Amino acid sequence: MWLSALAALALPAGAVExxxxxxxxxxxxISGIVKSSYGDFYWVHNDSGDLPRVYAIDRDxxxxxxxxxxxxxDKWPGHRIDNARHxxxxxxxxxxxxxxxxxxxxxxxxxxxxxxxAVNEADPRTVTTMRxxxxxxxxxxxxxxxxxxxxxxxCEAVFVADSKLYFLTKHRRPGEHTSWEPGVKLYRLDTxxxxxxNILTLVGRREDVVMATGADLSPDAxxxxxxxxxxxxxFDRPETGDNWLAGNASRLEVKPSVAxxxxxxxxxxxxxxxxxNEQRDVMRARVSxxxxxx
Numbered sequence: 001m002w003l004s005a006l007a008a009l010a011l012p013a014g015a016v017e018x019x020x021x022x023x024x025x026x027x028x029x030i031s032g033i034v035k036s037s038y039g040d041f042y043w044v045h046n047d048s049g050d051l052p053r054v055y056a057i058d059r060d061x062x063x064x065x066x067x068x069x070x071x072x073x074d075k076w077p078g079h080r081i082d083n084a085r086h087x088x089x090x091x092x093x094x095x096x097x098x099x100x101x102x103x104x105x106x107x108x109x110x111x112x113x114x115x116x117x118a119v120n121e122a123d124p125r126t127v128t129t130m131r132x133x134x135x136x137x138x139x140x141x142x143x144x145x146x147x148x149x150x151x152x153x154x155c156e157a158v159f160v161a162d163s164k165l166y167f168l169t170k171h172r173r174p175g176e177h178t179s180w181e182p183g184v185k186l187y188r189l190d191t192x193x194x195x196x197x198n199i200l201t202l203v204g205r206r207e208d209v210v211m212a213t214g215a216d217l218s219p220d221a222x223x224x225x226x227x228x229x230x231x232x233x234x235f236d237r238p239e240t241g242d243n244w245l246a247g248n249a250s251r252l253e254v255k256p257s258v259a260x261x262x263x264x265x266x267x268x269x270x271x272x273x274x275x276x277n278e279q280r281d282v283m284r285a286r287v288s289x290x291x292x293x294x
Contacts, residue, residue, distance in 0.1 A: 015289055016258055022061045022280040024074060030276050031156065032092035032102070033264040034216060038123045042266060042274065048088035048105055052132075053078035056124035061282050064124045079124060084117045084132040091214060091264070095160035097121055099130075104138070104155040104167065107177055110147040114138050116158070116165065116189075138167075138189060139197040150174060152185065156263070157215035157226060161242065165189040167200065168212045168226065184209040184226075186245050204243035208293075209233060214265040216273075223287075225273055227265035230254060232273065234290055250290035259283070 022030060022044070031047035041056045041064055055078045056064035065076040081101065088105025101117040115137040119130050143153045150171075157168035167187045173179040187200035214227040224244045226233040231254055236247040254262065261278040268274050268284070275283040 015286070016252075016254055016275070017284045017286075019274070019282045019284045020061045021282060022057060022276070024055065024057075024063050024076075026077060027055060027063075027280065029263075029278050030280060031090050031105075031263045031278075032214070033266045033274065033276055034092045034094045034099070035266050035268065035274075036124065037094065037097065037121060038125075041124060043092055043094070043099060043121075043124075044264070044276070045089050045092055045101065046086075047090070047263075047278070048086070050086050050089075051078075052081040052084040052086040054081060054092070054099070054101070054130075055079065066128055067125045069128070079122075079127070080129045081117065081119060082129055082131040084119075084135070087111075087113070090156040091158040093158050093160045093165070093216070094121060095163065098133075100158065100160065100165060101132075102155070102158040102167075104158070106154040107172075108147055109143075109151040109153045109172070112146055114155075134192070134194055136189070136192050136194070137197045139199055140187065141199050141202055148174075151176075152181075152183070157212045159215040159217045159224065161217050161221065161224075161244070164242070166203070166215075166242075166244070168215055170212050171210075180211050182210045183207045184212045184245070186243065188242065204245045206245040209245075213263050216266045218267050219270055225265050225267060227262050227275060229259070229262055230256065232265070232275075232285055232290070234287065249293040251293050252285055252290045 029047040033044045040059045045054045063073045090105045091102045093100040099119045099121045117132040152171045154170045155167045169185045171181040185205045186203045191198045211228045222237045224235040232252040234250045238247040264276045273285045
């Protein structure tokens, strides 16, 4: 079913430009990226199994460490996040000076401890650690079994719009970790209780987006960028409401041989997107290369 959905979406492949590679030995599998508010840096983090830490990398993908440390950049162990645990961090977002680290990886659709860490962003050149202010537990309103009957409750794409956190799901065939189904659902976080689960609000869904792996809102907050293994998507801000999946859409097909296992996306500026895959390749995509989706 999902193969036919992909075939129906076939569009001419646009140019995705190589932009280097992240060579730091402690960043073997990057799964999230967001641009820092302290300059031309990007916060990144590893996928599951790592320590609770983030790294800042510069425009050339070199690690940024506190300037008072004499160690070489390739020995820098990253900015530790105190008061946090890394189970399966899948994406990172930034808004109003707060970093949101999304511990929402749910490959088997069975986790009961999903949530997001909120951390005040610090200048990566001046501190070695940051502290999680809080952990916000979340739950999907339409998941009632663990594991779920439909494996539609994994998430690798998180963004902030109008001071609200949003989550985009990644769908698998039930019981099959490496088989995908088409479709994505968009949820919103409306409460931030710390002592109990916050039930997300289902905002919208779309069937022609397959395997969403990252998301980021444009600097002017008018476009949502979403990465998948086979394409990049842009959604215009909806005319009414906040169902970003219902806005005008454009798409850029990405060749698997180039993107490989594409995991993270961030805006460099209003016209350019920065991409990272699990193989640590850094790429750029130009908004001008996208084609409108009917």
